[in-house]
Amino acid sequence: SYELTQPPSxxxxxxxxxxxxxxxxxxxxxxxxxxxxxxxxxxVLVIYQDSRRPSGIPERFSGSNxxxxxxxxxxxxxxxxxxxxxxxxxxxxxxxxxxxxxxxVL
Amino acid sequence: QVTLRESGPALVKVTQxxxxxxxxxxxxxxxxxxxxxxxxxxxxxxxxxxARIDWDDEKYYNTSLKTRLTISKDTSKNQVVLTMINMDSVxxxxxxxxxxxxxxxxxxxxxxxxxxxxxxxVTVSS
Numbered sequence: 001s002y003e004l005t006q007p008p009s010x011x012x013x014x015x016x017x018x019x020x021x022x023x024x025x026x027x028x029x030x031x032x033x034x035x036x037x038x039x040x041x042x043x044v045l046v047i048y049q050d051s052r053r054p055s056g057i058p059e060r061f062s063g064s065n066x067x068x069x070x071x072x073x074x075x076x077x078x079x080x081x082x083x084x085x086x087x088x089x090x091x092x093x094x095x096x097x098x099x100x101x102x103x104x105v106l
Numbered sequence: 107q108v109t110l111r112e113s114g115p116a117l118v119k120v121t122q123x124x125x126x127x128x129x130x131x132x133x134x135x136x137x138x139x140x141x142x143x144x145x146x147x148x149x150x151x152x153x154x155x156x157a158r159i160d161w162d163d164e165k166y167y168n169t170s171l172k173t174r175l176t177i178s179k180d181t182s183k184n185q186v187v188l189t190m191i192n193m194d195s196v197x198x199x200x201x202x203x204x205x206x207x208x209x210x211x212x213x214x215x216x217x218x219x220x221x222x223x224x225x226x227x228v229t230v231s232s
Contacts, residue, residue, distance in 0.1 A: 031216050035153075042202055042222040043153065049211040054220065086153055090217060093166045095143065095155035 002027075004087050004098035011104045018074040020101045022087030025068055032070035033088040034063060036081075037100075043086065047072060079105050108132035110142075110203050110223035118193050120232045128186040128203030128223060135161055135181050139208030142186040143219060144177065146199040154199075158206060159186055193230045200225040 002024040012018040022032060032050050035043035045054050047063035050070065060075045074081055082105040087098040114126035126144070133140055144156040157177040158166045167175050176189045186203060204219040 031211065031214070031218075033218050035219075037153075042225050043204075043219075044222070045218065045220055048218045048220075049209065049216065052211075088153075088219075094169070095145075095158065097145075097153040097155060100152045 002089075002096070004089060004096055006085075006087060006098040006101045008099070009102045009104065011106065012074075012077045014079055014105055015076055018077045018081070018103055018105075020072045020074075020085050020087075020103065022070040022072070022098050023068055024089070027068050027070055027089065028066045030089050030091070032063070032065045033090075034061075034072045035086045035088065036083045037086065038083045046085075074103075077103075077105055081105060108205060108221045110205060110221060112201060112203050112223045112226040114201070114226055114228065116227060117229050117231060120194055120230060122193050124188075124190045124193050124197070124228060126188045126190075126201055126203075126226065126228075128188070130184050130186070130203075130205070133205065135159075135179050135184070135186070137161055141206035141208075141217060142179070143204050143206050144186075144188045145202045145204060145219075145222075146197075147202070147225075148196070148199040151199075156190075156201075157188060195230050195232065198228065198230045200227045 005023045034047040036046045037043040050065040051063040062073045084100045086100045110130040141160045143158045159177045179186045202225045204222040206217045207220045
């Protein structure tokens, strides 16, 4: 298995595009999942299978995964998107989480 | 509607054993492809996966905690139980259970956590 590396923090202005990365060797060979966690709440799945959105997740959330890096992109970022974001990968026997990225919208 | 709820003691002492129960509804753990995970989050820190149990009773553990963890299920009660022995202050955390749902994409089988419980906070004191 491997470690998933995320930047500790990302800042974005409202209405702009936020990009949060998740890196590991050959990460593009595996599916990546993204969770949003707001203070005092449990995580919510926002992207699965690299780029698919669960029902109820706004279209402004998108994902990609290639090479060594997966990226969560939030287009037209809103204040309500301020949260911690975690990437996650999986193999047969292990679930891995990244260290999390605090997204600040200001 | 799928829901999961964690329950257990809010406070345990160092060296004691922690027993947590995840009670779920909206799915059955006897259905092929269904699994339940336990994940924890120390205050202000990242998520850490602990263990998983599958519909066929296969079990998987975080390798660094494997000697301290046991996961089991009671399908008739729709419950999954996690025990952690020899608790320490570093085990203070919010503990979550989450459903692991099987899916297929690009010809590959995979699992993802589609629904989480609200979590239960455990403090380990001396």
